[in-house]
Amino acid sequence: MATPPAHGASLLGRPPVTSHAEIERAGFRLFAQRGFDGTTLDAIAAEVGISRRTLLRYYDSKNDIPWGRFSETLDGFRATLVATPVDVPLHEAVHAAVLAFNRFDLDAHPSHRERMQLILTTPTLQAHSVLRYGEWRQVIAEYVALRLGLRPDDLLPRTVGQVSLALTLSAYTHWLDHPELALHDLIDTAMAGLRSYLGSA
């Protein structure tokens, strides 16, 4: 198996010599110095003190390093949604969950800004991020489908997923340009802007 460290699961076999967190720290250190594209896998491996082959068992690709353990944080996102009382209107439930998700990320990682800065300004990473965004959109689409009695691949659930991501991304982009503003306020503002844009009939 290509399965890397089981992460504390099994106590059997040779113990891992490093961790995702350590690799991430080393990566960001180098990215800050030489930029993302200017940093080779060999350089990161050397910084951590492991071989390139091992590095690629912790992360499937160089592009995955800045994203960290994103897939795992989606579990919390899902939990927030399903825990929402059903009498909360759908669009409010989704909006609140989106806010909560990003507030959590912010609190959990003080370096979240650097991470998003790197992801949103490096073309290579912008491109690769679509795959991650896809998982995020899927969570929303599944919840919308559940609430409306539709399937996740129907038009409306997918549209809500896409639009929620659109709002979040424009808020993030603006947030990077304006460090003094609060991300959750910007998500609200983006939503309000969309409403007024659509409502100006």
Add this chain to the structure above:
Amino acid sequence: MATPPAHGASLLGRPPVTSHAEIERAGFRLFAQRGFDGTTLDAIAAEVGISRRTLLRYYDSKNDIPWGRFSETLDGFRATLVATPVDVPLHEAVHAAVLAFNRFDLDAHPSHRERMQLILTTPTLQAHSVLRYGEWRQVIAEYVALRLGLRPDDLLPRTVGQVSLALTLSAYTHWLDHPELALHDLIDTAMAGLRSYLGSA
């Protein structure tokens, strides 16, 4: 310069031995047979009858081949927008231009479905496409900024660009799953769905 064929511009120097269109046809022929990831640049070059190095002078990367001359079609998109009378409400102007842009694409290339199928279902291409979508969003953001007296990198113009793309992409995805439906109807339906989603307060 890495500038490939000037495409009929100058009659000086050695004439190009091939064209973007020819490469594109050869590419799609092979992609259909072996899939996108299963097709090497060497194979495409051989199919066209040129060297790999020359192929990479026509297209910056393998990922760019399915997109064809997309950047050029954006000029028409821009033209449609600026030609819109200013008394047309902004959201209608943008919506109409989005419809016109996609209707044009459809008419111009009967193989547009195959192209979009490839782009939207191949992970490698999904990722790379973000860069193209970025140019498209920028066109909308610039127009919205123009109409509202804002800058293209302000929050609302960017949000409208992001959301317009979101609607178009969910319509496209649904269109691929349901060949019997018309793309422009789906864009309308996605928009209507968003309005009802947001309006269910």
Add this chain to the structure above:
DNA sequence: AGATTAATGGCACTGAGGGACAAAAAGAAG
């Protein structure tokens, strides 16, 4: 001590992409 399990690291390979430079193929100038 020996067997089992799981991680590591070395090696070799494919494939994308780019830099440098000479050769080819056209028109223009003498």
Add this chain to the structure above:
DNA sequence: CTTCTTTTTGTCCCTCAGTGCCATTAATCT
């Protein structure tokens, strides 16, 4: 008709990402 200029092409060579294979290492379990 030859020479110069311009532009494209092809060859060679290099770097880097990513994968498969396999021996090695370091732990636990019996």
